[in-house]
Amino acid sequence: MFATGALTAAPATAAAAPTIAAKGGYVMNNGTARTLYTKAADTRRSTGSTTKIMTAKVVLSQPNLNLDAKVTVQKAYSDYIVQNNWASNAKLIVGDKVTVRQLLYGLMLPSGCDAAYALADKFGSGSTRAARVKSFIGKMNKQARDLGLTNTHFDSFDGIGRGANYSTPRDLTKLASSAMKSPTFRSIVKTKSYTAKTTTRSGGTRTMAPWTNTNPLLGSYTGAIGVKTGSGPEAKYCLVFAATRNGKTVIGTVLASTSSTSRASDAKKMMDYAFRR
Numbered sequence: 267m268f269a270t271g272a273l274t275a276a277p278a279t280a281a282a283a284p285t286i287a288a289k290g291g292y293v294m295n296n297g298t299a300r301t302l303y304t305k306a307a308d309t310r311r312s313t314g315s316t317t318k319i320m321t322a323k324v325v326l327s328q329p330n331l332n333l334d335a336k337v338t339v340q341k342a343y344s345d346y347i348v349q350n351n352w353a354s355n356a357k358l359i360v361g362d363k364v365t366v367r368q369l370l371y372g373l374m375l376p377s378g379c380d381a382a383y384a385l386a387d388k389f390g391s392g393s394t395r396a397a398r399v400k401s402f403i404g405k406m407n408k409q410a411r412d413l414g415l416t417n418t419h420f421d422s423f424d425g426i427g428r429g430a431n432y433s434t435p436r437d438l439t440k441l442a443s444s445a446m447k448s449p450t451f452r453s454i455v456k457t458k459s460y461t462a463k464t465t466t467r468s469g470g471t472r473t474m475a476p477w478t479n480t481n482p483l484l485g486s487y488t489g490a491i492g493v494k495t496g497s498g499p500e501a502k503y504c505l506v507f508a509a510t511r512n513g514k515t516v517i518g519t520v521l522a523s524t525s526s527t528s529r530a531s532d533a534k535k536m537m538d539y540a541f542r543r
Contacts, residue, residue, distance in 0.1 A: 281542045284535035286520065287528040289502075292435035293518030293540045296443055296508065302516065302540040307436040310417050311521045314496025315354065315377045316438055316506050317425035320406045322370055322454070323445045325385050327409065333367040333450065336465065337388050342395060343380040350426055353379040356477060361467035367450075368462040374454050374494060375477040382424035399423060410437075413444055425496060435519040442493045442506045443517050455492030458484050482530040483507055487537065493517070495529075503529040509537050516540040 283303060292307040294300060301307075325331070339358045347355045356378030358364065364372070366388070372381035383399075390398030390405070406420040418433040418441070425431060433441070445451045462474045483490040489509040496504035503526055508517040516537055523529035 281539060284532075284539050286523070286532040286535060287525075288520035288523035288532045290435045290521040291519065291532065291536055292439050293516055293536045294439055294443070295540070296446070296515040296517045299443075302543050303518070303536050304436070308417060308434050310432040310434055312427065312498060312501040313425055313431060313433045313438065313521065314498040314501035314504050315379075315425040316433075316494050316496035316504050316519070317420060317422065317427075317431060318373050318377065318382055318496075319438070319442055319445050319494050319506060320409060320420060321382050321385060321423050322373060322451055323441070323448075324402065324405045324409055325366065325370065325389055326445075326448045326451055328389055331366070333370075334365050336363040336365055337369060337384050338363050339380075339384060340387070340395075343383045343387075346383050347380050350379065353424075353426060354480075355380045357475065358384065359464070359466075359472065362472060363465040364462065368464065370450070370454055371457070371460045371462065372477055375457065375460055375479045377480050377495065378477075379424040379426065386423035410441070413440060415441060425498065425501070427500075433521075435521055438506055438519040438521070439517055442508065442519070446492065446508065446517070452491070455479075455481070455494065456484065456490075481505070481507075482526070483509070483533060486530070487534055491515070495526075497526070505529040505533050507533040507537065509541075511541055514541065 291305040293303040354377040356372030358380045369381045372378040386402035390402030392398045410418045415437040418437045421430040480495045489511040493506040502522040520532045
């Protein structure tokens with residue numbers, strides 16, 4: 267007699283795609299670029315501070331980049347924070363000298379708009395600060411075109427847009443995947459906390475208060491390795507995320523989720539689903 271159990275067992279059903287609160291979502295296998303999940307993946311939306319992924323990528327793409335080069339913090343950077351309703355910042359102190367590397371940590375961990383301004387001022391070209399910022403944003407848009415991100419446009423260096431700062435879940439995921447090819451970028455975005463030692467105006471050393479990464483997945487989701495949060499009145503709650511398990515890396519984006527808790531929950535559901543596929 268043959269056992270019939272194996273023959274009559276129902277076939278395993280494919281895992282059902284998750285329902286997310288976010289208006290848009292996308293996940294892909296980072297190694298193969300295979301799409302694993304989509305929800306309005308090509309609908310343009312405001313991106314909030316996930317814009318800073320491109321800010322960092324432009325800086326890290328500079329030829330002959332010296333990460334230890336020093337930048338003096340200008341009053342304009344702190345004024346900008348105040349003018350924008352105390353936008354997220356790295357609490358940079360006017361007159362301090364900070365390295366490009368430190369500015370990148372200040373950009374990506376506490377989501378410092380002051381650090382973003384400093385980097386745009388440093389790496390844009392022109393004789394005035396306004397010209398340098400415009401030039402830097404131009405570099406952001408050139409990178410987007412070079413990466414084939416046809417539904418992406420930037421009009422700010424930090425996500426505080428003026429009506430023409432947008433992307434899609436698919437485009438932002440492709441951008442993050444490209445940025446993650448940089449060892450420096452990868453190292454920064456998986457760091458939970460970083461303490462910068464800056465040089466004061468008088469030549470002394472200042473130990474800054476630690477910068478804490480705003481990404482809730484680090485330490486709460488097994489294998490999480492980045493990438494960046496974003497939020498704002500128009501953008502709602504956004505999260506570009508990545509995780510590696512058993513040699514497989516998945517990377518994705520949620521845009522316009524309903525709360526900071528929901529965007530993390532959305533990302534976890536999407537990654538759980540992606541890892542099962």
